[in-house]
Amino acid sequence: GQNIDQPTEMTATEGAIVQINCTYQTSGFNGLFWYQQHAGEAPTFLSYNVLDGLEEKGRFSSFLSRSKGYSYLLLKELQMKDSASYLCAAMDSNYQLIWGAGTKLIIKP
Amino acid sequence: GAVVSQHPSWVICKSGTSVKIECRSLDFQATTMFWYRQFPKQSLMLMATSNEGSKATYEQGVEKDKFLINHASLTLSTLTVTSAHPEDSSFYICSASQGTDTGELFFGEGSRLTVL
Numbered sequence: 001g002q003n004i005d006q007p008t009e010m011t012a013t014e015g016a017i018v019q020i021n022c023t024y025q026t027s028g029f030n031g032l033f034w035y036q037q038h039a040g041e042a043p044t045f046l047s048y049n050v051l052d053g054l055e056e057k058g059r060f061s062s063f064l065s066r067s068k069g070y071s072y073l074l075l076k077e078l079q080m081k082d083s084a085s086y087l088c089a090a091m092d093s094n095y096q097l098i099w100g101a102g103t104k105l106i107i108k109p
Numbered sequence: 110g111a112v113v114s115q116h117p118s119w120v121i122c123k124s125g126t127s128v129k130i131e132c133r134s135l136d137f138q139a140t141t142m143f144w145y146r147q148f149p150k151q152s153l154m155l156m157a158t159s160n161e162g163s164k165a166t167y168e169q170g171v172e173k174d175k176f177l178i179n180h181a182s183l184t185l186s187t188l189t190v191t192s193a194h195p196e197d198s199s200f201y202i203c204s205a206s207q208g209t210d211t212g213e214l215f216f217g218e219g220s221r222l223t224v225l
Contacts, residue, residue: 031215042115042202042216043153087152097214101152 004100005087011106012078020073020086020103027091028048032064033069036101043087046073066088075105083107111137113205117216122193124225129189130220132203138183139205143214144176147200159186193224 003025012018024032031050035043049064049071051056061074073086085102092098112135122128132142140161145153158166166176176191176195177189185204190197200221204214 008217040200040219040221042204042219044216048213097155099152099155104150 002090002098004088004090004098005068006086006100006103008101009104009106011108012075013076014080014107014109015048016078017074017076018105020072020075020105022071022088022100024088024090024098026090026092026098029066029091030091030095032062032100033089033090033097034060034062034071034073037085037087039084044048046086052099053086064097078107080107080109111135111205111215112218113139113203113215115203115220117220118218119221119223121223121225124194125187125192127191128193128222129187130201130203132186132188132205132217132223134205134215137205137207139186139207140183142180142186142187142203142205144178144186145202145204147202149200150183153202156188161186179224188224190222193222195224198222220225 004021033048034046036046037043047062049062054063059076064071085104087102088100089097114133116131142154142159146156147153155168158172159178160181161180161183166175180186202219203217
């Protein structure tokens with residue numbers, strides 16, 4: 001079956017670095033997405049990886065290993081506004097997104 | 110970036126009434142739009158894929174007669190919750206793709222439905 005696993009909740013300190021992991025099993029693979037979702041709001045796009053390696057975008061970086069079915073989202077210089085849920089989603093061979101349950105990130109001062 | 114607008118943001122209705130939620134792509138044409146439902150502290154649940162000019166494709170377990178989806182144009186899809194009941198209270202979100210290589214989805218703001 002198709003499955004996405006990511007931690008339910010993580011806590012980090014303002015100014016620190018946090019890594020949110022995601023493992024996936026899909027029928028075929030057409031890329032891995034990370035979205036940020038603040039409570040009560042719709043998700044916003046953060047990153048897309050389809051090739052192995054690290055992609056950096058400012059304070060956020062995303063890594064993909066296709067052979068391991070593994071991705072992570074790295075957030076640096078954490079700010080209080082980064083408190084949100086981070087959704088990992090993998091696109092299968094039918095170009096359908098399989099969503100993880102999301103990781104709630106709590107930032108403490 | 111591309112903008113998807115969803116309306117209304119909040120709606121409260123009485124049990125038994127029907128509610129329509131609109132999803133518009135404001136600056137691009139979206140041949141495909143997606144409708145999701147999200148319960149508190151849970152992930153997005155894909156309800157259906159809306160294709161312009163054809164019938165929507167519903168996910169398993171989603172009642173097509175209860176959740177009517179119409180995609181009349183390349184910029185508008187609507188979700189109608191018919192004969193709403195309190196258990197239909199939820200956060201409904203739409204998304205659309207520009208069809209680029211990244212497959213990036215742009216989400217509407219979401220519509221919070223409360224059925225009394």
